[in-house]
Amino acid sequence: YPNSGIASKVVAIEIAQIIRSKQMLNKPCILGLSTGSTPKGVYKELVRIHKEEGLSFKNVIAFNLDEYYPMQPDSLHSYVRFMKEQLFNHVDILPDNCYIPDGTLSKERIASFCRDYESRIEMHGGIDFQLLGIGGNGHIGFNEPGSTSNSKTRLVALDHSTRAAASQEFNGLHNVPRTAITLGISAILHAKRVVLMALGEHKSRIVKASIEGLVTEYVPASYLQNHPHATFILDEASAAELT
Numbered sequence: 018y019p020n021s022g023i024a025s026k027v028v029a030i031e032i033a034q035i036i037r038s039k040q041m042l043n044k045p046c047i048l049g050l051s052t053g054s055t056p057k058g059v060y061k062e063l064v065r066i067h068k069e070e071g072l073s074f075k076n077v078i079a080f081n082l083d084e085y086y087p088m089q090p091d092s093l094h095s096y097v098r099f100m101k102e103q104l105f106n107h108v109d110i111l112p113d114n115c116y117i118p119d120g121t122l123s124k125e126r127i128a129s130f131c132r133d134y135e136s137r138i139e140m141h142g143g144i145d146f147q148l149l150g151i152g153g154n155g156h157i158g159f160n161e162p163g164s165t166s167n168s169k170t171r172l173v174a175l176d177h178s179t180r181a182a183a184s185q186e187f188n189g190l191h192n193v194p195r196t197a198i199t200l201g202i203s204a205i206l207h208a209k210r211v212v213l214m215a216l217g218e219h220k221s222r223i224v225k226a227s228i229e230g231l232v233t234e235y236v237p238a239s240y241l242q243n244h245p246h247a248t249f250i251l252d253e254a255s256a257a258e259l260t
Protein backbone atom coordinates (compact mmCIF):
# COMPACT_ATOMS: atom_id res chain seq x y z
CA TYR A 18 0.00 0.00 0.00
CA PRO A 19 1.25 3.50 -0.78
CA ASN A 20 1.36 4.57 2.86
CA SER A 21 0.80 3.48 6.44
CA GLY A 22 -2.60 5.19 6.68
CA ILE A 23 -4.11 3.17 3.85
CA ALA A 24 -2.46 -0.06 5.07
CA SER A 25 -3.95 0.49 8.54
CA LYS A 26 -7.43 1.10 7.10
CA VAL A 27 -7.29 -2.09 5.06
CA VAL A 28 -6.48 -4.11 8.19
CA ALA A 29 -9.14 -2.36 10.30
CA ILE A 30 -11.79 -3.01 7.65
CA GLU A 31 -10.95 -6.72 7.60
CA ILE A 32 -11.14 -6.91 11.41
CA ALA A 33 -14.49 -5.07 11.40
CA GLN A 34 -15.83 -7.49 8.80
CA ILE A 35 -14.82 -10.52 10.84
CA ILE A 36 -16.41 -9.06 13.98
CA ARG A 37 -19.65 -8.36 12.09
CA SER A 38 -19.77 -11.74 10.39
CA LYS A 39 -19.42 -13.45 13.78
CA GLN A 40 -22.16 -11.20 15.19
CA MET A 41 -24.51 -12.35 12.46
CA LEU A 42 -23.85 -15.94 13.53
CA ASN A 43 -24.30 -14.95 17.19
CA LYS A 44 -20.77 -16.11 17.92
CA PRO A 45 -17.81 -14.60 19.75
CA CYS A 46 -14.97 -13.23 17.65
CA ILE A 47 -11.53 -14.17 18.98
CA LEU A 48 -8.92 -11.55 18.14
CA GLY A 49 -5.19 -11.93 18.72
CA LEU A 50 -3.78 -8.43 19.20
CA SER A 51 -0.35 -6.85 19.22
CA THR A 52 1.16 -3.66 20.57
CA GLY A 53 4.03 -1.37 19.52
CA SER A 54 3.97 1.49 17.07
CA THR A 55 2.76 -0.51 14.05
CA PRO A 56 -0.88 -1.30 14.98
CA LYS A 57 -1.71 2.14 16.39
CA GLY A 58 -3.31 3.27 13.11
CA VAL A 59 -5.43 0.11 12.99
CA TYR A 60 -6.76 0.70 16.49
CA LYS A 61 -7.46 4.36 15.69
CA GLU A 62 -9.47 3.33 12.66
CA LEU A 63 -11.35 0.65 14.62
CA VAL A 64 -12.29 3.27 17.22
CA ARG A 65 -13.54 5.50 14.41
CA ILE A 66 -15.59 2.65 12.90
CA HIS A 67 -17.05 1.97 16.38
CA LYS A 68 -17.97 5.63 16.95
CA GLU A 69 -19.10 6.60 13.46
CA GLU A 70 -20.40 3.35 12.01
CA GLY A 71 -21.68 1.64 15.16
CA LEU A 72 -19.37 -1.38 15.11
CA SER A 73 -19.86 -3.13 18.45
CA PHE A 74 -17.08 -5.08 20.20
CA LYS A 75 -19.44 -6.83 22.62
CA ASN A 76 -18.81 -10.21 20.99
CA VAL A 77 -15.01 -9.72 20.87
CA ILE A 78 -12.67 -11.71 23.07
CA ALA A 79 -9.15 -10.29 22.79
CA PHE A 80 -5.92 -12.12 23.57
CA ASN A 81 -2.81 -9.99 23.45
CA LEU A 82 0.43 -11.50 22.28
CA ASP A 83 2.77 -10.43 24.99
CA GLU A 84 3.76 -8.36 27.99
CA TYR A 85 7.10 -7.41 29.49
CA TYR A 86 8.05 -9.25 32.65
CA PRO A 87 8.12 -7.97 35.27
CA MET A 88 5.61 -5.21 34.55
CA GLN A 89 2.87 -3.49 36.53
CA PRO A 90 -0.32 -2.96 34.48
CA ASP A 91 -0.49 0.77 35.24
CA SER A 92 3.16 1.40 34.30
CA LEU A 93 3.81 3.73 31.39
CA HIS A 94 5.35 0.82 29.47
CA SER A 95 2.75 -1.81 30.21
CA TYR A 96 0.95 -3.35 27.27
CA VAL A 97 -2.19 -3.45 29.45
CA ARG A 98 -2.04 0.30 29.62
CA PHE A 99 -1.23 0.54 25.90
CA MET A 100 -4.27 -1.51 24.92
CA LYS A 101 -6.58 0.50 27.16
CA GLU A 102 -5.29 3.78 25.77
CA GLN A 103 -5.24 2.72 22.13
CA LEU A 104 -8.42 0.62 21.91
CA PHE A 105 -10.18 -0.93 24.89
CA ASN A 106 -11.19 2.32 26.65
CA HIS A 107 -12.73 3.69 23.46
CA VAL A 108 -14.94 0.79 22.37
CA ASP A 109 -17.63 -1.33 24.05
CA ILE A 110 -15.49 -4.46 24.56
CA LEU A 111 -16.24 -6.11 27.92
CA PRO A 112 -13.26 -5.72 30.28
CA ASP A 113 -13.60 -9.41 31.24
CA ASN A 114 -12.98 -10.31 27.60
CA CYS A 115 -9.57 -8.59 27.41
CA TYR A 116 -6.73 -11.00 28.12
CA ILE A 117 -3.10 -9.89 28.32
CA PRO A 118 -0.19 -11.88 29.76
CA ASP A 119 0.27 -10.92 33.41
CA GLY A 120 3.55 -9.18 34.13
CA THR A 121 2.96 -9.19 37.89
CA LEU A 122 3.04 -12.95 38.52
CA SER A 123 5.58 -14.58 40.78
CA LYS A 124 8.10 -16.65 38.78
CA GLU A 125 6.64 -19.93 40.08
CA ARG A 126 3.21 -19.13 38.68
CA ILE A 127 4.25 -18.22 35.13
CA ALA A 128 4.26 -21.73 33.66
CA SER A 129 0.72 -22.52 34.81
CA PHE A 130 -0.49 -19.07 33.75
CA CYS A 131 0.90 -19.72 30.25
CA ARG A 132 -0.79 -23.12 30.03
CA ASP A 133 -4.09 -21.58 31.10
CA TYR A 134 -3.71 -18.75 28.57
CA GLU A 135 -3.42 -21.24 25.71
CA SER A 136 -6.22 -23.44 27.07
CA ARG A 137 -8.52 -20.46 27.27
CA ILE A 138 -7.84 -19.62 23.61
CA GLU A 139 -8.53 -23.24 22.64
CA MET A 140 -11.68 -23.31 24.78
CA HIS A 141 -13.03 -20.43 22.70
CA GLY A 142 -12.30 -22.32 19.50
CA GLY A 143 -8.97 -20.69 18.60
CA ILE A 144 -7.97 -17.29 17.26
CA ASP A 145 -10.08 -16.07 14.34
CA PHE A 146 -7.77 -13.20 13.41
CA GLN A 147 -4.20 -12.65 14.62
CA LEU A 148 -2.62 -9.23 14.14
CA LEU A 149 1.18 -9.18 14.21
CA GLY A 150 4.00 -6.69 13.93
CA ILE A 151 7.57 -7.73 13.25
CA GLY A 152 10.77 -6.97 15.10
CA GLY A 153 13.88 -5.89 13.21
CA ASN A 154 15.28 -9.35 14.00
CA GLY A 155 12.18 -11.13 12.67
CA HIS A 156 10.49 -11.75 16.01
CA ILE A 157 6.71 -12.18 16.12
CA GLY A 158 5.20 -11.63 19.52
CA PHE A 159 8.35 -11.85 21.57
CA ASN A 160 9.37 -15.09 19.92
CA GLU A 161 12.97 -14.16 19.27
CA PRO A 162 15.27 -15.86 16.73
CA GLY A 163 15.83 -19.45 17.87
CA SER A 164 12.15 -19.96 18.75
CA THR A 165 10.93 -23.25 17.33
CA SER A 166 7.72 -23.58 15.34
CA ASN A 167 6.13 -25.64 18.13
CA SER A 168 7.12 -23.23 20.91
CA LYS A 169 4.47 -22.65 23.54
CA THR A 170 3.40 -19.58 25.49
CA ARG A 171 6.26 -18.92 27.90
CA LEU A 172 8.69 -16.59 29.61
CA VAL A 173 11.44 -15.57 27.18
CA ALA A 174 14.67 -13.61 27.33
CA LEU A 175 14.54 -10.55 25.08
CA ASP A 176 17.24 -10.14 22.45
CA HIS A 177 19.66 -7.29 22.81
CA SER A 178 18.32 -5.76 19.57
CA THR A 179 14.74 -5.89 20.91
CA ARG A 180 15.77 -4.18 24.13
CA ALA A 181 17.82 -1.62 22.20
CA ALA A 182 14.80 -0.81 19.98
CA ALA A 183 12.75 -0.15 23.14
CA SER A 184 15.46 1.75 25.01
CA GLN A 185 14.33 5.22 23.97
CA GLU A 186 10.80 4.66 25.27
CA PHE A 187 12.23 3.33 28.52
CA ASN A 188 14.70 6.18 28.85
CA GLY A 189 17.76 3.99 28.56
CA LEU A 190 18.65 0.36 27.89
CA HIS A 191 19.15 -0.40 31.58
CA ASN A 192 15.43 0.28 32.23
CA VAL A 193 14.18 -2.16 29.58
CA PRO A 194 13.03 -5.47 31.09
CA ARG A 195 15.19 -8.46 30.18
CA THR A 196 12.28 -10.87 29.88
CA ALA A 197 8.71 -11.05 28.63
CA ILE A 198 5.80 -13.46 28.46
CA THR A 199 4.78 -14.25 24.90
CA LEU A 200 2.22 -16.34 23.10
CA GLY A 201 4.17 -19.16 21.43
CA ILE A 202 4.74 -19.62 17.71
CA SER A 203 2.53 -22.71 17.79
CA ALA A 204 -0.55 -20.76 18.92
CA ILE A 205 0.16 -18.00 16.39
CA LEU A 206 0.38 -20.55 13.57
CA HIS A 207 -2.91 -22.10 14.70
CA ALA A 208 -4.81 -18.83 14.16
CA LYS A 209 -7.30 -19.16 11.32
CA ARG A 210 -6.14 -15.90 9.76
CA VAL A 211 -2.85 -14.06 10.31
CA VAL A 212 -2.03 -10.52 9.21
CA LEU A 213 1.48 -9.24 9.79
CA MET A 214 1.91 -5.49 9.34
CA ALA A 215 5.23 -3.83 8.72
CA LEU A 216 5.67 -0.11 8.18
CA GLY A 217 8.75 1.91 7.37
CA GLU A 218 12.08 1.52 5.66
CA HIS A 219 13.71 0.11 8.81
CA LYS A 220 11.62 -3.05 8.39
CA SER A 221 12.46 -3.61 4.69
CA ARG A 222 15.43 -5.94 5.24
CA ILE A 223 13.61 -8.26 7.62
CA VAL A 224 10.43 -8.20 5.50
CA LYS A 225 12.46 -9.46 2.55
CA ALA A 226 14.11 -12.18 4.65
CA SER A 227 10.74 -13.28 6.05
CA ILE A 228 8.98 -13.51 2.70
CA GLU A 229 11.73 -14.44 0.27
CA GLY A 230 14.25 -16.18 2.51
CA LEU A 231 14.28 -19.70 3.88
CA VAL A 232 11.84 -20.75 6.56
CA THR A 233 14.12 -20.75 9.57
CA GLU A 234 14.02 -20.36 13.32
CA TYR A 235 16.54 -17.55 12.87
CA VAL A 236 13.74 -15.45 11.30
CA PRO A 237 10.60 -16.44 13.23
CA ALA A 238 8.29 -14.46 10.89
CA SER A 239 9.40 -16.79 8.06
CA TYR A 240 7.24 -19.53 9.67
CA LEU A 241 4.26 -17.65 8.23
CA GLN A 242 5.28 -18.85 4.76
CA ASN A 243 3.77 -22.19 5.81
CA HIS A 244 0.52 -20.70 7.12
CA PRO A 245 -2.44 -21.30 4.78
CA HIS A 246 -4.02 -17.90 5.33
CA ALA A 247 -1.34 -15.37 6.26
CA THR A 248 -0.81 -11.99 4.61
CA PHE A 249 1.88 -9.35 5.01
CA ILE A 250 0.40 -5.86 4.83
CA LEU A 251 3.19 -3.45 3.90
CA ASP A 252 3.67 0.17 3.08
CA GLU A 253 5.93 1.06 0.16
CA ALA A 254 8.93 1.66 2.39
CA SER A 255 8.85 -1.73 4.11
CA ALA A 256 8.22 -3.49 0.77
CA ALA A 257 11.08 -1.69 -0.97
CA GLU A 258 13.55 -4.60 -0.94
CA LEU A 259 11.18 -7.27 -2.24
CA THR A 260 12.15 -8.59 -5.65
Ligand code: F6R
Pocket residue numbers: 050051052053054055056082083149150151152153156157158159
Ligand atom coordinates in the same frame (compact mmCIF):
# COMPACT_ATOMS: atom_id res chain seq x y z
C1 F6R B 1 4.20 -6.39 20.31
C2 F6R B 1 4.90 -7.45 19.60
C3 F6R B 1 6.16 -7.20 18.85
C4 F6R B 1 6.07 -5.96 17.93
C5 F6R B 1 7.39 -5.73 17.21
C6 F6R B 1 7.35 -4.50 16.33
O1 F6R B 1 3.01 -6.89 20.91
O2 F6R B 1 4.46 -8.55 19.66
O3 F6R B 1 6.47 -8.33 18.08
O4 F6R B 1 5.04 -6.17 17.01
O5 F6R B 1 8.41 -5.61 18.14
O6 F6R B 1 7.19 -3.37 17.11
P1 F6R B 1 6.89 -1.94 16.44
O7 F6R B 1 5.53 -2.03 15.85
O8 F6R B 1 6.93 -0.98 17.60
O9 F6R B 1 7.95 -1.72 15.42
